[in-house]
């Protein structure tokens with residue numbers, strides 16, 4: 001099948017499992033690597049980490065504000081800290097600690113939001129994080145990253161540990177197939193990863209929505225529509241160079257994210273495009289644009305996949321939005 | 329007090345039988361949904377049973393009344409126990425629970441106000457007590473006699489919001505407020521005392537200005553006695569530290585970490601039903 005061209009068969013684990021394995025590897029050679037948890041080591045897949053490095057894990061109990069404050073304190077003493085908790089609690093309840101104690105004070109803490117987006121499915125809105133990109137984007141001094149596959153996850157975890165600055169990593173629970181990128185599979189923060197290339201439409205996605213975006217690209221190819229599919233893993237700083245080049249060649253751009261349509265990847269891209277001057281006319285970009293995500297309503301109840309399908313975060317849903325845009 | 333404290337609506341034997349019935353249904357719907365918080369629903373069953381059948385002045389008929397008692401389940405993850413009890417109270421037909429956790433169902437894995445009988449949306453821990461402080465202050469402002477109850481987990485207590493609310497409750501002398509702590513001594517990672525110790529718990533609440541009673545939270549009589557002596561002290565909020573067993577009622581689920589959100593297999597479910605039926609038969613033999 002066409003769609004397999006750019007998806008490595010056998011890509012195989014949930015990203016948060018790969019995060020935990022990578023952290024464990026890093027901790028083995030660096031005793032300053034510290035995980036901080038809030039009764040969250042099970043969901044963060046850090047039980048083996050805790051067994052192997054009991055001196056490198058700090059448990060604070062169910063207390064996410066304390067989690068982030070403690071992480072900031074550890075970070076201020078030269079530790080490379082990973083504060084790991086469900087994204088929903090971590091980026092809402094502890095937001096002030098993230099803003100003041102990590103970002104404003106510039107401490108080397110990686111805030112790791114697990115089971116992000118609607119990964120928790122039928123547990124409902126208290127457990128969904130559809131606001132995290134939006135709130136964190138508005139805070140100065142934090143790199144925001146939602147890796148798409150195991151490869152991106154491993155690289156992002158390594159880069160975060162080495163960065164010495166505030167980073168937000170966002171992971172889900174779903175098994176993510178390996179994506180085979182066109183541009184030599186390099187990974188740096190702030191540079192989108194091009195999975196497929198085409199001149200008709202650009203589909204810019206991140207996190208667990210990149211996979212259905214790639215599938216949508218394959219579906220569109222069957223109808224002779226060539227799509228560039230990008231894993232825009234870093235939402236801040238945004239790869240505006242890449243977006244500009246996509247805008248120059250494609251007449252339609254679609255963004256996809258497991259987030260509110262407000263304040264996330266889509267609006268970040270839109271904001272850039274609206275301010276982009278066309279070199280020939282001096283006017284704004286003239287293409288058509290669509291944000292796919294979770295609309296501003298009580299999120300439909302159900303599993304992650306049911307929620308995705310409901311809101312068109314699926315290969316069919318994305319492909320049909322692209323067709324609508326192109327036929328406009 | 330709104331409820332006649334001397335005229336129990338049900339005998340203790342009837343209440344004990346109710347607990348067995350509730351436990352069976354909790355497991356039934358968790359099995360069906362293939363999801364749920366088993367251990368904490370079973371530890372809290374007797375507390376919810378006594379609250380709804382013996383203590384709270386709340387029913388489908390008066391649910392719109394501003395004078396009803398309020399129950400807020402701060403440990404929202406144990407929603408199965410709440411839904412089963414609400415169905416039994418007639419808030420909605422029990423069959424609706426067949427849609428638990430299904431696409432487009434209102435019956436999700438935490439309490440939501442889309443379900444009749446649910447006071448507040450909960451699920452993120454550490455939210456119930458502050459909301460109840462507000463609800464209890466409103467009663468004082470409006471000269472209303474309703475009382476406010478919240479059920480908290482012991483693992484939930486390290487959330488700072490609880491202690492901020494505890495201060496406010498004492499400050500405003502909210503003797504119309506009662507917090508119940510389901511002290512089953514386990515959470516997800518390990519024993520609560522190993523994850524983040526909160527003992528000695530009674531002293532902490534006393535220091536915060538609360539009147540404290542400790543009971544066996546799986547003992548119907550002890551629970552009734554405690555609830556019927558509210559407020560424990562005039563001018564102070566009351567807290568019941570309910571010592572319970574996580575997974576109560578099913579031998580292989582009791583005190584076992586993995587049953588926090590473990591879902592039984594068909595065989596385990598049947599074994600649990602056998603045990604609970606045996607308990608029912610035993611109870612039926614007893615006099616009231």
Ligand SMILES: Cc1ncc(C[n+]2csc(CCOP(=O)(O)OP(=O)(O)O)c2C)c(N)n1
Pocket residue numbers: 038039040062064089365367368369371403405406451452453454480481482483484485510512514515516520574
């Ligand atoms: C703010 C917040 N943090 C974390 C969680 C995830 N969580 C759900 S249940 C639970 C353990 C609760 O333990 P406890 O309060 O003792 O409840 P019980 O043992 O009675 O189920 C955790 C960490 C949550 N629901 N809310």
